[in-house]
Amino acid sequence: MTSTLFNTPVNRQGTSSLKWDKYKDRDILPMWVADMDFQSPPEIIKALNERVAHGVFGYTSPPDSLEEVVVERLNNLYDWPIEKEWLDWTPGLVCALNISVRAFAEENECVIVPCPVYYPFLTAPPLAKRQMLQIFWRRQGDTWELDWDWLEKNVTRDTRLFLLCNPQNPNGRVLTRAELVRLECFCKKHHLVVCSDEVHCDLILDKNCQHIPYASISDYARENSITLMSPSKTFNVAGLGCAYAVIPNPELREKFRKTRQGIVPSPDSMIFGFTAAEAAYRSGEPWRQSLLEHLRQNHDYLLEHINAIPGLSMTPHQATYLAWVECDLPGIKNPDSFFEQHGIGLTGGAPFGDPNCVRLNFGCTFNLLKEGVERIKKAVATLT
């Protein structure tokens, strides 16, 4: 099942695809923005077709049946009992990150952001005139770690919020229970709220890892956190705009709702997002398991070949379909521009906090990945 389903190319040219249109009519493989080149599960396509056939597209509200399946799923997959009332639906996660910064820190108060990280984490505090303390993931052999002692020394009294990305985009780390407990102790000591973006939680590649929602680890974590999730990455429905925040504490929930009011669209325009989300969560599990097998194969191939290229290096990624590749190439200051000139369109690391890295999206057919790797090898070979 895996090979045909995920190795049959789908032509995305002429479909207003952000990913493919960037390099329209140019021989550059688009391996950048985080969507995959696969059709969504057939169950989603069927549900959307049925909704379209109904033909009335007025305002909507989150279906009870969808909220029930979310509650069930978080309990079954992540051992996290939640209540329907804790859910708040948004058209995306990035707006929820920005709402959180505005809701849980006042102007000039400080927000902690571990980085390199998906760049909207780094723009959210300054956009809202909040201060930002960046803590850098440090590479330790084959993994990445946070330096909690450094953070303890540098945290300021006016810090209010910790923006967590777990699983981490771009280094693919899945935080262990011990790391989450460490985070919780730190946040408890400094009275911080955690906004935990867990959009990649269904995409765990390393079979020895398990996603643990931060909010599930203790009463303190539950009462002082907001968790962001969505079917968008897992089921490749990012263009349908459907995400949710889980906010157990009614005071925090109220703050979040007040802050979004009149600015971020309420869920009444999310018909197709809701339809897709419910179909994904009710019937998409076999598809997700096949997807994971495909991504694991792509990941393993990439890991082996990237690490064999002089000047390039990546750690094994525990999750996501995004590889963070460190580049130490003679005379090359902007590795993303260099690779683009050689026919591979990657995401540059600078907006994430490290200009010496590139991010490669391996949510594609194996053939496309192989071609991308060949082009990378040839590009690097021109430097010797």
Ligand SMILES: Cc1ncc(COP(=O)(O)O)c(C=O)c1O
């Ligand atoms: C960690 C993370 N959060 C949020 C998003 C985007 O969320 P949305 O498109 O729902 O705003 C991405 C997309 O790659 C992501 O990796």
